[in-house]
Amino acid sequence: MIDFPPRIPVGSWVAEIIDWINTNLGFVLDFIKDTGTSINDAVTSLLLAPPPLLMIALFAALAWLVRSWQLAVGVIVSFLLIMSMGQWTQSMQTLALVLIATLTAVVISVPLGIWAARSSTVSAVVKPVLDLMQTMPAMVYLIPAITFFSIGAVPGLFSTIIFAMPPAVRLTELGIRGVDRETVEAGHSFGATDWMILRGTQLPLAIPTIMAGINQVIMLALSMAVIAGMVGSDGLGKEVVGALATINIARGAEAGLSIVFLAIFLDRFTAALGTPDKFRSSLLGRWKSAREKKARDNQEGVATAA
C-alpha cells in the first residue's frame, strides 16, 4: 500500500538544523547569551539604581519634553500606582527587556527596510520571510530559543526580537518608497549621490512612517513580555505566569495593569517622537518654534539692512 502523500519529516529537518547549530555554533550562541545577559543586567540595574520617585519624575519630564504636560501628569499618576501595587521592580525589568529588544530590532530592521526599498528583488525575498516571522505563533520560537540559550533573559529577548521586528522593516520600506518621486529626482538633478539623497531627503521624509513602525515594535515587544516570562525572563510577564499557575486573580490583575500603564506611556511617547510637529506645546516644540522665529527675524533683518 502506498501512502499518499508520503510523510515528509519537515519537523525533524528543522530539529536537525537546530541541533546542528547547537553543536557546531555553540561558541556563537554562548557569546550571544553572555552578551545578552550582561546587557540586560546592566540596563535593568541602571533603571533600578535611582530611587523610584526620581525615575518617575524623569519619565514625566521626558513626556513633557516631547509630547505634553497632560501625558506627564498621566505618567506620574499611573507610575505611582505601579509603585503602590508593588510592581515597580518587575516593571523596570520588563522595560529593560522592551528597550533592548526594540533597539536590536531597529538596528537590524531599518537598514533591511532601506535595502528592500532600493531593490525590488530584496523586497520580494524579504516579504514572505517577514510574513513567516509574524504569523508563526510566538511560542514556537521559544523552543529553539531554550535549546540555544536555556532559560533566562536571553531566550525571551531572542523570541521577542524575531516576533517584533517585521513591522519596522515593512514600514521603513513603505516610508522610503513613499517619499515624493520628484523630490528624490530633484536630489539627483543637482548631482547628489545616493547616500546624500538617502540621508538628506529619503530618511528625514520617511521618519514619521519609520517611527510608526518602531512604535509597533515596542507594542509587540510588550505583548511578548508574558511569553518571555514563561522562559524565565524576570519582569511583569513572570508575575502573570506565576499568577496563572496559582490562579491568583489579585496578583494577575496588578501585573496586567502595570503592563497596560507601561504600554500607554511608551505608545504616546514614541508616537510624539515620530510626529514632533503635531506637538508644538511640548517643551521641545516650544524651543523649536522659538529657534525658528529667531532664524526668521535674523533673515528679515538681513533683508532690511540690504
Next chain:
Amino acid sequence: MSAIKAAHLYKVFGKRPESGVRRLRDGATRADLQQQGMTAAVIDATFEVDPGEIFVVMGLSGSGKSTLIRMVNGLLPLTDGEIYIHDKPLSGLGKAGLRQVRRDNVSMVFQHFALLPHRTVGENAAYALKIKGLNRADREKKAGEALEMVGLGGWGGYKPSELSGGMQQRVGLARALAAGTDIMLMDEAFSALDPLIRRGMQDQLIELQQKLEKTVLFITHDLNEAMRLGDRIAMMRDGRIEQIGTAEEILNDPASNYVSRFVADVDRTRVLTAGSIAEPPYEVLGSEQGPLMAQKILREHQPSWLLVVGRGRKPVGMVWEDDVARAVREGRKDLPFSKVHEMPVVHRDTPINELFEHSAKHLAPLVVTDDDGRVEGVIPRVTLLTAATPVVEQETDEDLEGAHA
C-alpha cells in the same frame, strides 16, 4: 557652439527597447510598438538650443516631453541617439561624470517644486551648493542672493509649507539659480500655479533670463505660455517633434495639420509682436529740416502727420499737418513738434495685446523701435486692428462653430 544638442534621441520603455528603436527606424508606429508591450516615449528627436536662448518644448500629456527633458540631464538613460552639453556627449560619462555635469552645468526646476519640507527656504535654496561642498558662509551668501533675485529676500528662515505655491516655485527657481549652472531645465515649472501667478512668474523668468543670460529648456503643455516664453518652440506630438520655430513661424506657417489645428485658437494678440506688424515709415524727415520741407512731403503723400527721426534713426517727434501749415504761414525756421507724449514709442518685442492701451490714448500711430532705439516702423490704428483678427485661411468651419457656441 550650442548649449544643448540632441541628436536622433529615442526612448523606448519595455522589455527589449533596442529592438523597438530598430523597428521605429524601419517605419513602425507608436501603436505597433504598443502591441508588443513597449512604449515609444521619444522618437527621433533632434534639436539644438543656443546659449542664452529660451527653448520651449510644447506638447500635450503623453507627448513625451517630460521624458525628453529627463534625458537631457541623464535622469533617464537614452535608448538611442546622443545628448551633447556644450558639445560634450553625455553617454559614457558614468555615474560620477553625470553627477559632475549636473552640479556644474545643468540645474532643474520641477512642476511640484520638489522642495525639502523639513528644511528652511534658505537651506532649500542652498541645496545645490551643499551638494557641491561649499562651506556654510558661502552657501548662505549665494542662496541669499538667489532668493533676493526672485523677490524672496527675507524669507530664508521660513519653511516651504508656510509659503504660497507661487512663492514655493520661486524658491525652486532660486535653488536652480544659486546652483550657478548656465543651463536650466524647467519641467512644467509654472503649470501647478494659478493663471495670474503663472503670468507673473513668466514675466520674472523672462526678466531674469535677460539679466543672467541662462540657457533655458522649458517644458509646457500651455501653448500661450510657450509662445510668451519661447525664443523658439518645438511642437511635440506622440513622441515626435513636429515643428521647431519661433512663435510667429509656427502661427503663420504651421508645418502640419496637427500644428495648425493646435494654434488655431491661440490668442494672436499675445503672440504677434509690434515688430511683426509694423509698416515701413516712408514719411520721415531729418530733424534738421524745416517746415517748408515738411510741407512739401505732406503735399506729395497726403498724410496727416510726419515722423521726425534724428541721428541714428532715433525717433525725435511727430509733426501734424495743421502745425506745419501754421509754421509756414508764420515763417518759422524750426519744426513745430507735438509734445513727446503724443508720440507713443514701443519696443519691437511688445506683444500686440499690450499695444491697444497705447493706441487708445493717442491719435498718432505707434512708433516701433529696435533694441538700439532706432525706428523700425510704425503701426497705424487700422493695422493694429487687422492684426488682431486671424488670417483668412484659418477661418474654417470649426472656428465658425466655435464662435457660435
